[in-house]
Amino acid sequence: EIVLTQSPGTLSLSPGERATLSCRASQSVSSSYLAWYQQKPGQAPRLLIYGASSRATGIPDRFSGSGSGTDFTLTISRLEPEDFAVYYCQQYGNSPLYTFGQGTKLEIK
């Protein structure tokens, strides 16, 4: 089973700053199979990025994804107040089909 480890656990930044979130896999993951989600309190997760770098429908271009192999990154170029939330990475593979990271909380500094 592939384990996804996200870092940092909590990231404290101010609006306007750049955020860099990391997702490291215990084994190599195809870039096509890595996704990122945003979750706000009391809400369902929202798909941001799929295929490591493709933005989902309606996602602002300040969100970008990159990486390959075992190291993937979600970057938010300039933080807006509504971006403070928990972010999860997720991979698609075999047994189990889908696994999630433990999440990174992005909080206002």
Add this chain to the structure above:
Amino acid sequence: QVTLRESGPALVKPTQTLTLTCTFSGFSLSTSGMCVSWIRQPPGKALEWLARIDWDGDKFYSTSLKTRLTISKDTSKNQVVLTMTNMDPVDTATYYCARVLVGGRTAFDIWGQGTMVSVSS
């Protein structure tokens, strides 16, 4: 517009069987490539994938929970049902259904609002 909505009991007793229903609109689970999954999230914790059912009837389950889970679909009603047997307090969580990304099946593009299930005697 694609929407999904979960329904089921808010409280179940230990050892009981949980039955959750996902009612969706805006797509058909008889269309080639369509899939629906169930995912859960214990309070304050991370997401955990549970099961997936495909348009052609294929079913996939979490390795650790497969002996307790059954997923099924009623295409005519636009519903997907998940049953989980032998419920335990550690199964307390918000349960989500989600449409699987069409084409790649690699992610979940539309989610329901979730339904909170507590397991307690």
